[in-house]
Amino acid sequence: MTGTGLDIVLDGVTKQYGGRAALDAVSFTARAGRITGFIGRNGAGKTTAMRILLGLAAADTGSATIGGRTHLGLPPGTVGHLLEPAFHPGRSGRSHLRIPTTALGLDPAGIEDVLGDVGLLEAADRRVRGYSLGMRQRLGLARALLGTPRALILDEPTNGLDPDGVLWLRERLRKAADEGVAVLVSSHLLSELEHLVDDVVFLQGKVLWQGSREDAARESTDGSLEQLYRQLNGTGVAA
Numbered sequence: 001m002t003g004t005g006l007d008i009v010l011d012g013v014t015k016q017y018g019g020r021a022a023l024d025a026v027s028f029t030a031r032a033g034r035i036t037g038f039i040g041r042n043g044a045g046k047t048t049a050m051r052i053l054l055g056l057a058a059a060d061t062g063s064a065t066i067g068g069r070t071h072l073g074l075p076p077g078t079v080g081h082l083l084e085p086a087f088h089p090g091r092s093g094r095s096h097l098r099i100p101t102t103a104l105g106l107d108p109a110g111i112e113d114v115l116g117d118v119g120l121l122e123a124a125d126r127r128v129r130g131y132s133l134g135m136r137q138r139l140g141l142a143r144a145l146l147g148t149p150r151a152l153i154l155d156e157p158t159n160g161l162d163p164d165g166v167l168w169l170r171e172r173l174r175k176a177a178d179e180g181v182a183v184l185v186s187s188h189l190l191s192e193l194e195h196l197v198d199d200v201v202f203l204q205g206k207v208l209w210q211g212s213r214e215d216a217a218r219e220s221t222d223g224s225l226e227q228l229y230r231q232l233n234g235t236g237v238a239a
């Protein structure tokens, strides 16, 4: 189960690293009850924006809020996230879920639910060192879905997933959005996002374009996100 949603809002966020702007006055809203695709080249600032939303990096100017509050001001467990997941290779998948479950005071039965959800029940007691890339990604998603998150922030969630995993994720994120959760998902796979998102934000340090999937289809000369990406970047090369 996921909880009723909260808008994810970046408002005029600028972030510089070594005098170069990774984000330049970036503003967008990923609305509750919708899936927002976050699209951009390598180095476009997607991860930086997500790190700022999660309180892992500080904006130089502007604000990053979820339901009107910064991440620090939210009750623990409000935001499920998948961002460069790190696991202890010597611990089992299940034990990686026990820690946040205890810390957040969640019902331990939820661990079995999410393990079943991501298809890791059989492998749950094996050490993560023996997991494939896709299994690690599933474990990261299980952690993001624990409890009743009201917003989901997922950086490249389809990385390493097999076709079953991709299809499962698509349905799971739609279910979350239908329950009112705000879902912000970055991906390099434009074709994957075609089938997933309600709204899109094209980022290249600045917001190049944002709007609904329907508006994107109207803007794109052939209706696809891939073509709109080409138009915005003035290039024949897709991400």
Ligand SMILES: Nc1ncnc2c1ncn2[C@@H]1O[C@H](COP(=O)(O)OP(=O)(O)OP(=O)(O)O)[C@@H](O)[C@H]1O
Pocket (backbone or CB within 6 Å): 017, 018, 022, 040, 041, 042, 043, 044, 045, 046, 047, 048, 049
């Ligand atoms: N901690 C850091 N120190 C210095 N520069 C950084 C740091 N984090 C990000 N950057 C720089 O900020 C810019 C944006 O990086 P970011 O990782 O946010 O992009 P991205 O869109 O997530 O890229 P990718 O698709 O490759 O994951 C890049 O130029 C990157 O080198």
